[in-house]
Amino acid sequence: MRKSLFVAPLLAASLLVGCSNPTSIVEGERPNKPTSTASPSFSRETDPKKLDIPLTDVQAYQKGTKDADGWTTATMASGGEFKWRTLNADGQSAKPDTTTVAWGAAQTYTDVPGVLTFRGNNYRDAPAYGTAEISDKKLEIVWTQDTGEVRGEDGYFPGAGWTGQPLIVNWPEATRKAMFDGTEYEDKDLVEVLYPTFDGKVYRLDLETGKQTKEPMEGTGGFKGTGSIDPRGYPLLYAGQGLDDMNGTEVPFRYRIFDLIQNKEVSGWTGNDDPARPRNIPESGDEPENIWGAFDSSALINGPSDTLIEPSENGLIYKAKLNTKFDAEAKTVSVEPELSRMEYRTPTSKEFGIESSAVAYHNLMYATDNDGNLICWDADTLAVVWATAVGDDSDASLVLEEEDGEVYLYTGNEVDQRRASGQNVTNLRKFNALSGELVWQYDVPTSAIDPSSTVQGGEFATPLLGKGEISDLIIYNVAKTSDAGLFCVPIVNKCTGNWGGTLIALDKATGKPVWTRQLADYSWSSPISITSTDGHQYGVFGDSAGVLHLFDPNTGEDLSTLSLGKNIETSPAAYGNMLVLASYDKKIFGVRVS
Numbered sequence: 227m228r229k230s231l232f233v234a235p236l237l238a239a240s241l242l243v244g245c246s247n248p249t250s251i252v253e254g255e256r257p258n259k260p261t262s263t264a265s266p267s268f269s270r271e272t273d274p275k276k277l278d279i280p281l282t283d284v285q286a287y288q289k290g291t292k293d294a295d296g297w298t299t300a301t302m303a304s305g306g307e308f309k310w311r312t313l314n315a316d317g318q319s320a321k322p323d324t325t326t327v328a329w330g331a332a333q334t335y336t337d338v339p340g341v342l343t344f345r346g347n348n349y350r351d352a353p354a355y356g357t358a359e360i361s362d363k364k365l366e367i368v369w370t371q372d373t374g375e376v377r378g379e380d381g382y383f384p385g386a387g388w389t390g391q392p393l394i395v396n397w398p399e400a401t402r403k404a405m406f407d408g409t410e411y412e413d414k415d416l417v418e419v420l421y422p423t424f425d426g427k428v429y430r431l432d433l434e435t436g437k438q439t440k441e442p443m444e445g446t447g448g449f450k451g452t453g454s455i456d457p458r459g460y461p462l463l464y465a466g467q468g469l470d471d472m473n474g475t476e477v478p479f480r481y482r483i484f485d486l487i488q489n490k491e492v493s494g495w496t497g498n499d500d501p502a503r504p505r506n507i508p509e510s511g512d513e514p515e516n517i518w519g520a521f522d523s524s525a526l527i528n529g530p531s532d533t534l535i536e537p538s539e540n541g542l543i544y545k546a547k548l549n550t551k552f553d554a555e556a557k558t559v560s561v562e563p564e565l566s567r568m569e570y571r572t573p574t575s576k577e578f579g580i581e582s583s584a585v586a587y588h589n590l591m592y593a594t595d596n597d598g599n600l601i602c603w604d605a606d607t608l609a610v611v612w613a614t615a616v617g618d619d620s621d622a623s624l625v626l627e628e629e630d631g632e633v634y635l636y637t638g639n640e641v642d643q644r645r646a647s648g649q650n651v652t653n654l655r656k657f658n659a660l661s662g663e664l665v666w667q668y669d670v671p672t673s674a675i676d677p678s679s680t681v682q683g684g685e686f687a688t689p690l691l692g693k694g695e696i697s698d699l700i701i702y703n704v705a706k707t708s709d710a711g712l713f714c715v716p717i718v719n720k721c722t723g724n725w726g727g728t729l730i731a732l733d734k735a736t737g738k739p740v741w742t743r744q745l746a747d748y749s750w751s752s753p754i755s756i757t758s759t760d761g762h763q764y765g766v767f768g769d770s771a772g773v774l775h776l777f778d779p780n781t782g783e784d785l786s787t788l789s790l791g792k793n794i795e796t797s798p799a800a801y802g803n804m805l806v807l808a809s810y811d812k813k814i815f816g817v818r819v820s
Contacts, residue, residue: 252742253741255738258734260695260697268332270331274326275328277329277588278606279328281609286612302614302615308572308573310603323547324607325606327528327533327605328589328606329348329526332348338395339395341355342395344524346799348626350626351627354801358757363785370436373424373427373429378469379474380471384810385424385812388750390423391752392798392799396416404487417433418432420453422449425448427445428445430442430489436814444491453466457529458550460559463486464527466525467482467520467521478498487558492560494563495546528605533605539596541579543569546563575599578596579595583623587659591604591605592624593623593624595620596620619643620638621686624688625637625689626659627734636656650673651671652670652671656700665737667737670730672706683748687749687751688752695761701730701753702729703753707725724748728744729743741782748769749770753765754766754767764819766798768809772789772810772811773787774788790809790815793810800819803818804816805817
């Protein structure tokens with residue numbers, strides 16, 4: 227949970243000690259460089275009943291034993307026991323909705339062109355859509371849109387922050403006409419940007435011009451995570467509230483569903499309701515208080531089963547049967563969510579919250595949490611399938627990959643709960659998604675100079691899974707791996723200035739470094755790759771100094787940079803040669819890659 231990202235001003239120079247900024251790139255071996263860039267084949271199957279995997283076929287499956295209170299207890303892959311149960315609307319143990327929910331290959335998540343959820347699909351491996359004509363290797367601001375800010379007891383939040391990825395969608399004709407009847411966009415082949423931001427608004431912009439397509443929708447509470455557009459092309463936006471203090475006014479946490487025809491919120495549910503089993507259970511064993519009910523995860527919607535699944539920071543995983551009705555001719559859309567919920571506990575459970583966005587392989591879903599757990603659960607029954615410890619808080623979303631008949635997960639943790647003990651290392655890992663076995667682990671030393679800081683170090687950015695000419699690589703962006711440019715006052719145990727970072731490409735098969743780049747300014751921004759029309763890959767990420775980097779993912783070297791004013795925590799999305807992202811400069815930027 228990051229409630230405050232405010233960084234104090236520099237103290238008097240006479241009190242400070244500084245360090246230099248490393249910017250070097252170290253090259254390693256690259257034994258598995260691809261000789262072909264052809265895309266692998268995949269099945270077009272989308273019927274959940276045909277895609278559903280029996281849990282007994284999952285090697286790591288833990289059936290467990292059930293007690294009278296509805297808790298099922300099983301053994302974690304890493305040792306110790308975990309338990310879980312499903313809850314009804316009154317917070318009592320109950321059977322969940324058992325609608326079969328299963329996703330197909332990532333390429334079948336949606337037929338609608340664009341980036342409709344965080345990292346594009348259920349594998350979280352497609353933050354860019356289409357190809358781009360790239361020759362000059364330059365970045366250029368084409369348009370901007372001003373946004374607002376939020377101040378309150380919990381901190382200062384300008385513009386947009388982590389994860390804050392925009393959504394980009396080329397609407398189906400029938401949906402577009404229903405939304406924009408009688409306007410200039412009714413007959414335009416519109417590619418629209420939808421962007422929930424800190425100020426509690428959802429901005430709607432024409433990707434081509436940056437012009438507002440409709441007035442911003444008001445969400446009341448501020449957004450920190452990334453929303454989701456209905457993958458069926460329905461005019462629905464799903465977005466979870468991430469802030470509950472709006473300029474001194476308390477706004478209870480809520481998951482919000484917006485009707486894009488009426489341009490307003492029409493449904494949702496609270497994150498602070500009494501039945502929820504939220505964070506921070508007291509050591510006395512008393513029932514927990516509702517402390518933090520944010521929704522930073524970007525939901526996955528399974529169109530064929532009309533179901534949404536959304537983990538929350540209150541410690542619950544929600545399954546919503548949406549009961550969606552869309553009539554394009556009548557220009558109406560509606561949802562009536564029916565909720566099931568699952569809660570779980572492990573030996574390290576204390577914070578009880580998920581900020582990462584879940585990945586899905588058929589009916590198997592995966593996420594990491596604030597207590598240092600990797601959890602696999604069944605989307606049909608909300609049963610936990612297997613669980614393992616990953617050592618510390620892990621907010622960055624996993625990436626899933628199918629390769630040679632196997633299924634893998636890539637993840638990394640932070641240096642958060644371990645800071646006090648001096649275990650200052652970020653663990654980058656590859657797991658087998660079906661057996662739960664660790665394939666490899668690579669450790670990156672991570673600074674923890676200021677234990678009081680709310681801005682932790684480690685892996686906050688979702689890794690970039692290489693494709694095409696970089697299909698042998700997985701690229702991680704690790705924050706605060708050096709004290710470059712950092713100034714500390716030992717007397718008061720406070721530091722300010724710049725922490726450096728590490729951008730590192732690992733060989734997917736071995737976990738060994740192919741190249742390692744030291745960054746002068748750390749980054750929480752998830753790197754993306756854009757495919758050029760000639761087949762080459764180009765990487766993009768932002769950093770805490772407000773610099774947007776266009777880099778060669780084969781080497782880690784910058785090709786071009788562009789200042790967006792202030793800290794870029796957001797993860798960019800791309801459509802063709804257009805990038806969209808926001809910064810702390812209280813602006814949304816449309817950036818062309820040429």
